[in-house]
Amino acid sequence: MSAVTSTPKAAAAPQSPAPASRRRKRRLDGANWPLTALVAVLSMTILIPLYFTVVTALKSPDQLGGTGFELPTSVHLENFSTAWTLTNFPNALLISSIVTVAAVVLTIATNSMVAYAIARNMHRPFFKGLYYFFIAALFVPFPIIMLPVTKETALLGLDNPVGLFLLYAVYGLSFNVFVYTAFIKSIPGELEEAAIMDGASVWTTFRKVIFPLLTPMNATVGILTCLWAWNDFLLPLVILSNPDTRTLPLVQYVFQSQFNTDYATAFASYLMALAPLLLVYLFAQRWVISGVMRGSIK
């Protein structure tokens, strides 16, 4: 359809002063190849270390000499099976997955609700105070409170994966309330007024009207929480008391201190720990990046 309609225009164009404008248009539409080449070279700084990790994980210990960037002469997949059993990979993967999924779900469900209550009542001193109370905590990084938090979680019986994901949801409040409130303020109040007129309670209004509208922000918060909970090291290091509940990064730490000379197995173990999130990212790349961007604009 569009091809048919556009042909006469294109045919008519070259008659009058078109050449100049056409040339300019081509320059605007076409890609800048020298810049593309520069970006390609720069992206090597990201890809080469990743390549290095993969090939190292596939080598036998006696192939590790040299510059380290050579392809393996023979592929040693047994590195992965050794690492699998030595680190009890399935267990760590399960713990990390549970903690991450629970942290994401709990964070989205609770933080959006808190932000909604705050955003719609900012004119009341209590809620305004609460807003600034949460924001102020952004200035208190975790290392500062880690000693007392560790004592307290042990005392409350929270020195386990349950305590861990609870802490992610609670510590995330500061930042998440900030981004959610900014977003909720941009949602016109009429929608809720209409729902209330129809007899819906505040609770139902939030669940049925507001929460669905928050989907883009929920995605942003979910992505950031997921990256944080999956990769975090310090919080599980100080909180978790039972060695059987170690998360993936924690397992690498312990493994590194126990078998620090077996590099091929270590790299296989690193790769297995990095792989799950890396795979998710490869498939959801566009979505992840736009989610993170949205968070920074709000």
Place this chain on the structure above:
Amino acid sequence: MASPTLSKTAPLRATASRRSHRTKVNRTFYWMVLPALVLFVVLHTVPTVTGMFFSLTNYAGYGEWSFVGLENYINLFQDDRVLSSYGFTFLFAVTTTIVVNVLSLFVAVLLNSKIKFQTAFRGIFFIPNVLSVLIVGYVFNYLLSNNLPLIGQALGIDWLSTSILANPDLAWLGIVGVTSWQSIAFSVIIYLAGLQTVPGELYEAASIDGASPWRQFRSITFPMISGFFTINMVLALKGFLQAFDQIVALTGGGPGTSTESVAMVIYRGGFQGGEYGYQMANSVVYLVVIVVLSLLQMRTLQRKEADF
């Protein structure tokens, strides 16, 4: 609260019913925040306050303790290990913040220009952000101690021919490099978000006026995204001041204690050294430093921002 204004406009009966409706609404809103508030106070505020309290004691983390007043604070300022950890942390955080922001702004402008495979490249540059800091540290630890020296030897560069992580003068640069490699990913995305808010017409107008690309960047791009610059600078500095994971993985604080960060000293002293009270005093000082630096940074940067 809003009832005085309401009573002027609405009939009395309506006011009464609406007021009761309002209080009911309020209660739900309170229930929405209350559980979160309680948990936050228990898990964040209480530790902060008890930590401050114990900074005035000689508590070892177990057993008896007594008040020592400001003794911990006085000792902090005479403790070489603590002072040098602050020195290292500042040097590392400031250098990395500058390196990361300059490079990521550069990469973001490149990625935002008319290049081929824009989405794919954007995807590649974000990869480091989905990787664990600790594991990236381990990988680079191996690269920097085994492979880089070989390259240095081959090229005959003296300072590169041994592991820079084992060199007390250069180890911090290795940490700066690896941290930058990873942190650029996130900053690039924030700058890209900023660059997309700049209207394209501005550049068209500027190129008609014959402004060079550098001039366009200085006079259009940078002022337009200065808000994003502030966010990135503040987030980066605050994040790097807390450095822990990458140092554990790269140097373990060594050689000696030359790359021990403040967070690391708190961790080691507090958990392994029986210095609970003392390290809480350190934490309080560290908190004050972070708050003061962040506020100063925000004020100076915001003053430079074009009406954002």
